[in-house]
Amino acid sequence: MSRQIISSLLNSKPKMLAFLFQLLNFSISIIIYRIIKVKEFTVRKIVLNLLVYKPLLRLARRLNKDLLIYNSRWKYYFTPTDSSSYNIMMLSHEGDVPIILFKVLKNREKAIFIDVGAHQGAYTLAFSPYCSLIIAIEAHPRNYEMLERNLKTNKVNNVLAINCAITSHEGKVILYSSQFSDLHTIHPLRIKTSKEKIEVPAYSLDTLLLEKLNLEKVDVLKIDVEGAEVEVLRGMNKILDKLKPILVVEVFSKNLERVNNLLKTHNYRYEIIYESVGPITNEKYFYLLAKPLS
Structure with missing residues (x-):
């Protein structure tokens, strides 16, 4: 009853x-x-x-x-039918990655954090008290809508949210939607079935951050782009050489060698801080913490 x-x-x-x-x-x-x-x-x-x-x-x-829940400090909107969004918003699916990021950011004065693949704002909200500015970049319109709702609900005013894809060039790209909100990708081979195809604007990080936003400092840059990490890194040569941010990058096993070569080119050294296997694609992936040597 x-x-x-x-x-x-x-x-x-x-x-x-x-x-x-x-x-x-x-x-x-x-x-x-x-x-x-x-x-x-x-x-x-x-x-x-x-x-x-x-x-x-x-x-x-x-x-x-959509459901609004409260987790210690923040209120999060998420969609109950999206089985991945809950774990992501609780920061419970990537091991110690959030803790490592927190330790890096808290030791930076007036830190500027770039969240590439911000999803619905889990990392952005969690780290907003420790940063002077966060640029939260999310390609998928639905995730971006939820990101903005979460920022507004929590009255966060030091975050600039941008709805676009990040690649190695400026233009338009096709984003393939997954049934899981964290698996949308510009690589069609990464998902077996796509609910829809969406054309979205795309920029390189050099263009977006240096030319359009005129940033002169980037402390930490997180990249979680479902297989497009090589393209993202190729589009940020100036940032890596001049601003030398600390990187936290999700890398799939097939891209690890290319990412390693790109980082070496810019005099970066990395360590693996987390590894797992994707539950849908069964691909092994890693989170790298990469720092400039000089």
Whole structure:
């Protein structure tokens, strides 16, 4: 009976789902932090995931509506039917990459962070308190819409969001949409089926950041572009040689040698900070932390 009542309320008033999520999240958090006094972050995260997030996500997917959730500091919109967006917005799918990025950014004075492949704003929002400026670049219109909603909801005013693809040249490119919001790509061979093809504007980073935005400093640059990392790096020769930012780059195994050669050309050295296998494509991929030698 209680399940029927909850389902009825959620179907008539979708906002009830967000309210229920917030209530359970708050209540369970109080129990974990104050009563049981669990100090280990990963344990707290597992408990919240089991007792709050997963059960409510199953309900949310029935509604096919965007859901606003709260995670420690930020409010995030995400689409329950998109199974990848939740884990991304919780920064729970890339190991220690967020922690390493945080350590790099917090030691920079008035840091400027470039988020290439910003998705719906997980990294952008998380690091906005530690930066004077963030350029968040997202190619897919739907992700960009969610990115802007998340920035507006959290009243973040040090982020410039740009809706375009990043490649080695300026012009137009075809973006192949995936059923998963984090797998849209300009490489059709990376996805078996595409929901749609979208023509989007494209720029090189040298053109966008140096010529159009006139940046004279870039501290950290994250690249997560689903197989287009070689094209992105080829389009930022001036940035690598003159501004020498620290790079965090997602690289697929087939591109690793070419990325290594490009980084060597610009006197960069890298270390692998995370590796995994894509659940859909079964491709091995890495996250590299690359720093200039001089």
